[in-house]
Amino acid sequence: MGDAIEWAGDPVSFRPATGEHTDEVLSVLDEAAGWLGGRGIRQWPDRFPAAWVADAIGRGETWLVDVGDKTAATVTLDWADALWADVGGTAGYVHRLAVRRWARGLGGVVLGWAEDRARERGVDALRLDCVAHNRSLRDYYEGRGFAHRGDARWLGLPGQPPDEVPVLWMSRYERPLAAR
Template sequence: MTVEGNGDAVTFRRAVSGCTDEVLSVLDEAAGWLDARGVAQWPLRFEAAWVEEAISRGETWLVEVGNRTAGTVTLDWSDAIWADAAGTAGYVHRLAVRRRAAGLGTVVLGWAAGMARQQGVEALRLDCVKFNGRLRAYYEAQGFVHRGDVPVGGAPGQRQDGGPVTWVSRYELAFAGT
């Protein structure tokens, strides 16, 4: 699927099992950039096991600009941290762009919203670590509304039953007319 972004064609290609290293490369680059700025949004390195299941379910996408991988995103249809929320939604996870493609996030969020609307759900939802003020402001500028903070198990970027607890802020973009 191809959309326009900043005058360039942006292509969304479903990641397959052979794409794991490519997905990890984008995530690790973004995590390193965040860490250099003192933001513990994600671990410094992602483990393959953290992305392989979503890839095998066909929920992870590679985002290309000019035939070069510029980002990745996972779009799925359930998230346990939203179990208390009514309605149907699509859920954005692990959205990351390479630094050379800064600004692409808006295009990716627009694409995800379009995909969610095609599925007939009522909203697009996502989350980020509670203390990432810049990312929270960015989501709000994109029309997302804060829907509370919840604890999740594991280090930032992980979802585990045990381990340390990370507080995340939940955001929702409701679709009109659904």
């Protein structure tokens, strides 16, 4: 899948997650959720239920990112998102991008990889979202060339029981893809 990627002098590789990797995916997500929660950012549940990632893993849309021989991150790249139903065009959608704390800074590499996959698929844009109150993440996306495409109302955090569902405002970001 393209040129060799390095980060901090070590090779970076992307492998599709399978059902056998569910615990590994959840471990990365839970570490990131704990870190966010410790900073008062409520973007994800404290712990991800396995059922919440199972469909994307089954469709081959969830990836594990290795640096050397260690799992450093996970990301889901899919091709539809209900949060964007009111926006036209074709896109790849980045979801559940999480990086282990020891690999801080790897997110840009993962976003670059996702952009390359989306471009290979021939879509118009790469899109993602985050809770509107996460200003530091919004600044990060804007610094990476993603344009704010408005905020949208969404019910609940992923995996929450229906009786505990809050209303969230999600900031949507898009990066148009030009052919390289």
